[in-house]
Amino acid sequence: MAEPRWLDDDEFRAWIGYRRMRLLLDAQVSQDLLRESGLSAPDYDVLSALTSSEGHRRRLTELADRMLWSKSRLSRHIGRMEQRGLVSREECESDARGSVVALTEHGLRTIQEAAPRHVESVRRHFVDLLTSEQIQALGGIAETVLARLAPGEELGR
Amino acid sequence: MAEPRWLDDDEFRAWIGYRRMRLLLDAQVSQDLLRESGLSAPDYDVLSALTSSEGHRRRLTELADRMLWSKSRLSRHIGRMEQRGLVSREECESDARGSVVALTEHGLRTIQEAAPRHVESVRRHFVDLLTSEQIQALGGIAETVLARLAPGEELGR
DNA sequence: CGGCAGTCGTTTACACGTCAACAACATGGT
């Protein structure tokens, strides 16, 4: 095998820094979320995706695709969240195989209370530490990398 | 609760972009690693940390601290890697409670063959897509965020 | 219509991580 192009110092710093940031930042934000709102990060993602869906409900496969989760994973997770009363399963009218996942009243209140604290946590450990130039740079970096990994995806609100 | 400072468009783009990049980039790089070298990302991290240790061996707790892993996780993972002949456990001379984890001949060959392919994968999906300004910016971002989460850590080679 | 490839969601078996408890040992003060 030909000698590869090893990473130079800047590249190494960026890659290792990214990996370490990913480890610590996600752990910290998840911990805050769990302590302050009783939600795991995946819980929050599910509730968040449902909140921004029409009628606060969505087909299981649609939801899985949107979240980039496997159907299996989502099915299991929805089962657990259903036990806790955060979401509910409904039959799909147009397809007898299908399931529709819906936000419950309790789930809605939970995400509404969790969201502001979560935003504060993200600010505390991340956004507020960076300059607006850095924020823009990171947005551009993510966009570039994702354009290759997930063509045709938008980072819309 | 007072109305929180919601994220503006740039901040939202950076945060969501980061989260989605983390999801897809790590999945892609891990998949390459497993297909090309038969190693999981955690496997690679362990081998990598051992390779850059004196004598290709290290106390279990030291290794766990360095990797930011729990001792439990490392102990279990070392057990599995031992089964595959990648590492071996030795008794510690200076502390009868202790274990020393050592790279085997097979483990060394494996990481040496895996490294160039892994670097190529990181380049393909990440480093080579970015300008040197973006690489430097990301290094700075990670450094800033980590300074708060892991005070007194260095991103040394 | 009838049949059949394909999709939907669930489930089974397994891999892997965490937390808490544990035995074995180290360490420091008296």
Place this chain on the structure above:
DNA sequence: ACCATGTTGTTGACGTGTAAACGACTGCCG
């Protein structure tokens, strides 16, 4: 030397992710 306290690495119980197989159902083509 002795005991209290803390550390080390492993383990059991558990929660959660994946891959593959599955039954139920759809939709299309002959």
